[in-house]
Amino acid sequence: MKSRWLPYALFAAWVVVLATTPLWGSNYIVRVAIMIAMFTGLTLSWNFIGGFAGYPSFSTAAFFGIGCYAGALAQRAGVPMVLAWIVATVVVGAIAAALGAIILKMRGHYFAIASIGIVEVARLIISSWGSLTGGGDGLNVPLMSGGPNAVARIFLLVMIVIMIMSFIVTVIVDRSRLGFGLRCIQQNEDAANMVGVNNRLYKVIAYTLSALFCGTIGAAHASWTGYIDPSDSFSILMSVKVPVMCLLGGPGTLLGPVIGTAAFMMLEEVFWANFLDYNRAILGAVIVILIFFLPGGLLALRYRDIARRFGLLREPKMAA
Amino acid sequence: MRSNVKFPGLFILAAGLAAGGLPVSAAKADIKIGAPLALTGPLADEAKKQELVWKMWLEKVNAAGGISVGGTKHKVQLVQYDYQSDGQRAAQLAEKLITDDKVDFLLAPFGSGHTKIVGTIATRYETPIIACAASSESVFDQTSGYLFGTLSPNIGLFGPMVKYFREKMPQLKKVAVLGRDDVFPKSTAQGISAAAKAAGLDVYYDQLYAVGTMDHSASLSAIKAGNPDWVYITGYTQDLILARKQMNDLGVKAPIITMLAGPAYKEYIEGLGNLANGVTSSTWWHQATSYSGVGVWPTTEAFYKEFVAKEKSDPDYIHASCAATVVVLQDAIERAGSLDKKKVRDAIAKTDITTFYGPIKFSANGMNAPRDLPIIQVQDKGIKVLAPADVKNSDMNMIK
Structure with a gap:
């Protein structure tokens, strides 16, 4: 784990695995790959505010949902698809910056509750504003023409590109002054303030970054599904799943969100396929166990120790 | 210090991943019908209704040797998954x-x-699909011919009812509408209010109440002050029982009281007793109707009797509509004489049959053709059908 390049190599390998699914898997496998890429993008986004800054945000579903609606409404108004996704990204980013300036004055539990509130408020506004959003009846989004294979490949590519973009931003933040400042905030906000970190600004930037790609992903998802409604777009389950995925992998790291998402989604598939009735309960128990025994996520495991225990490594020559 | 306790977790994880790779194998069958069902989550109750009637149908069809395709019988298999709402x-x-x-x-x-x-x-895969619980027309407007639905559009709930009540009560003028602020109850409240206004009635009260409202006295007092001829309230069974009781407590009276969809469910009548008498409603289907036609259930009564024998409770319109989807599918496969998806699609589109559920003929958009939906009334704690004329079995009683 010493190599600086290992995380990038692993990420690149993972991108290759996901991107080649159409060559070896059925369309169902491709769909799972699209969902993994999509959730990885969401988890990498959450990592900015939840991982680096340590603020427990549950707003992911709000940004995703607003992105869905912004993109869908733009497309219905005749904006070309890709431009509509950009519009959604900008709209969601602006909303997040404005909201962040208000609710980031709160910390800890208070912030968490306010961030959940945002999901509910957004959902209620969208479902009550029937004249614009169709209310509870939902909205049709112009369907992409072409057969199922072509559509699946296009959206796989789109989600992977968004995932790579969010990874690149993560790398940039990680290496910049911003990432350092956010880690200071995570450790001790008052101390960070004293040594000259502009807490308020940094937090708003992190919160906005955590929203941007959610908006893009939401809009792309809306184009892919062809139909959106308030209850599926603003699902509180999504707001909970994304932080869990990040915590499972390792918050505040480069690769943690990627590994956590992949592990979580595969576990979900496994339990769903084998335990039809109790899959949610089993999944919940596994999450509790994993987080309880792995507080730093899968990345914090000492793989060298494990390997040695199984006799895979002879002697701890590196251990100094 | 990190302890070794983390190993069992890893083993479980690895074992789980390995197990997940094994496909769940299924018995071989000729005709496979796929059904994503919301067996868990908020829609579980409704999805179980679908599962129940489809299994009833499956047993009957396979007991008879299966569906006949071009002269040979093919067994049928239902492949279902829980999509957790x-x-x-x-x-x-x-x-x-x-x-x-x-x-x-x-x-x-x-x-x-x-x-x-x-x-x-x-539609992307050009696979025919039939819906049994979608009544919004927006669902059917961009699917290019592979999606069909057995519910007819909401619109059939409103116009015929206004027309029928005006016939029965020519002096009908003042109408109060109170709707639950939720997708289906809201659209029905808005629909009836528009239909009543179009017919020249005076809708003097037209409001929505929030989901979870436990006290309707403010709304009901306002309705009472207008001295209504017709009170129309929408919501789910619990809302409507509460509203009817509070109407009684507050002395809100009207010759016609309509509640949607309360009286269609037996829980409503059980909860209200004599107070339910005289309340009218609409429904897509009720066992008091008497249709006869094609399918494994030749008459409404045959379906009803079999359902009650199996479930010890009454079916509602979701049960019936969902049972009708598979009757349509079977009929279309038999007419097509093939399992080719395109040929069966064409056969479904040409469907023009009567079943235990009522007439089924799809419009160009794939929805069951608009028709006058049954108007029902609680009489002597039982359900009577007032209209349309071909299935009616009682006359309307005015309240008070």
Whole structure:
């Protein structure tokens, strides 16, 4: 784990695995790959505010949902698809910056509750504003023409590109002054303030970054599904799943969100396929166990120790 | 210090991943029908209704040797998955059913939204799909011919009812509408209010109440002050029982009281006793109707009797509509004489039959053709059908 390049190599390998699914898997496998890429993008986004800054945000579903609606409404108004996704990204980013300036004055539990509130408020506004959003009846989004294979490949590519973009931003933040400042905030906000970190600004930037790609992903998802409604777009389950995925992998790291998402989604598939009735309960128990025994996520495991225990490594020559 | 306790977790993880790779093998059958169902989550109760009637149908069809395709009988298999009331998963499973399980046809899940999502996927794969619980026309407006639905549009609930009541009570003038602020109850409240206004009636009260309202006295007092001829309230069974009781407590009286969809469910009548008498409603189907036609259930009565014998309770319109989807599918496969998806699609589109559920003939958009939906009334704690004329079995009683 010493190599600086290992995380990038692993990420690149993972991108290759996901991107080649159409060559070896059925369309169902491709769909799972699209969902993994999509959730990885969401988890990498959450990592900015939840991982680096340590603020427990549950707003992911709000940004995703607003992105869905912004993109869908733009497309219905005749904006070309890709431009509509950009519009959604900008709209969601602006909303997040404005909201962040208000609710980031709160910390800890208070912030968490306010961030959940945002999901509910957004959902209620969208479902009550029937004249614009169709209310509870939902909205049709112009369907992409072409057969199922072509559509699946296009959206796989789109989600992977968004995932790579969010990874690149993560790398940039990680290496910049911003990432350092956010880690200071995570450790001790008052101390960070004293040594000259502009807490308020940094937090708003992190919160906005955590929203941007959610908006893009939401809009792309809306184009892919062809139909959106308030209850599926603003699902509180999504707001909970994304932080869990990040915590499972390792918050505040480069690769943690990627590994956590992949592990979580595969576990979900496994339990769903084998335990039809109790899959949610089993999944919940596994999450509790994993987080309880792995507080730093899968990345914090000492793989060298494990390997040695199984006799895979002879002697701890590196251990100094 | 990190302890070694983490190892068991890893083993479980690895074992789980290994187990997940094994496909769930299924028995071989000739005709495969796929059904994503919301067996867990908020829509579980409704999805279980779908599962129940489809299994009833499956038993009957397979007991008779299966569906006849061009002279030979083929057994039928229902491949179902639980999509946990989650739209994204519904889409995922529809794709799995089509590509992995290679189903021939699909049945849509409960509700307009999820029908739309699954219908879009089925259309991309050119697989015929029939919905039984989607009544919004927006679901059917961009699916290019592979999505069909057995419920007729909401619109059939309003105009015929206004017309019927005006015939029965020529001096009908003042109408009060109180609706629950929720998708289906809201659209029905808005629909009836528009239909009443179009007929020249005076809708002097037209409001929505919030989901979870436990006290309707403010709304009901305002309604009482206007001295209504017709009170129309929408909501789910519990809301409507409460509203009817509070109307009685506050002395709100009207010759016509309509509640949607309360009286169609037996819990409503059980909860209200004599107070339920005289309340009218509409429904897509009720066992008091008497249709006869094609399918494994030749008459409404045959379906009703079998259902009650099996379940010890009354079916509602969801049960009937969903049972009708498979009757339509069977009829179409037999007429097509083939399992080719395109040929069966064409056969479904040409459907023009009467079943235990009522007439089924699809409009150009794939929905069952608009028709006058049954108007029912509680009389002597039982349900009577007032209209349309071909299925009516009683005359309307005015309250007070």
